[in-house]
Amino acid sequence: MGRAGVVFGGIGLAMIAATGVSNAYTYDGSDPSSTGCASGATTVESATVRNSQVTLGTIELRYSLACHTAWARLTLNQTQGACGNASAGYDCAHGSVTRNNDGRTYSCTIHQGETQCYTPMVYDKGMTSFAQAGIDNVLGYADTRTAAY
Structure with a gap:
C-alpha cells in the first residue's frame, strides 16, 4: 500500500485529508506529551x-494503550x-510513523x-503501524524500519 506522504503542519494534514487517501481519526497528528498519551506508553x-x-x-515504535495511538521516536548515538x-x-536524521x-x-x-525526536501520533486501534528512520552522515546513509504493531 502506498504512502500518503510526510505531513508537516496543518496545511499538509488538510491536503492528505482532502485526497481521501487516509482517514482522520482522534489523536491523528497530536503530540504524545501534550495529550498525556506518552504517560504509560511502551516501546512495542x-x-x-x-x-x-x-x-x-x-x-x-511507541504505543499508548490508553489512547490507542502509535508514534516513532528516533535516538541518535551521537549528536x-x-x-x-x-x-x-x-x-538531517529523520523518523516517521506510518x-x-x-x-x-x-x-x-x-x-x-x-540527539532525539518523536513524531506526532496516529490512531491505530484495530490497525497496525510501523516506524522508520533515515540517517545520513559521513559514514553513509542508513534507512531502517521496525516491524508493524
Missing part, C-alpha cells in the same frame, strides 16, 4: 539504525552534526546539536 517495536560500517541510532543544507552536505491501513504518515527531524 524497535530497530537498530545501522549502515555497513557503524550503528547510528535506534528507531522505536546530529551540520545537516539540512548544501554546505553541510548531509540530510499507519498501514491508509498510509497516513507523520515525521520528525533531528536538527544540528540534537
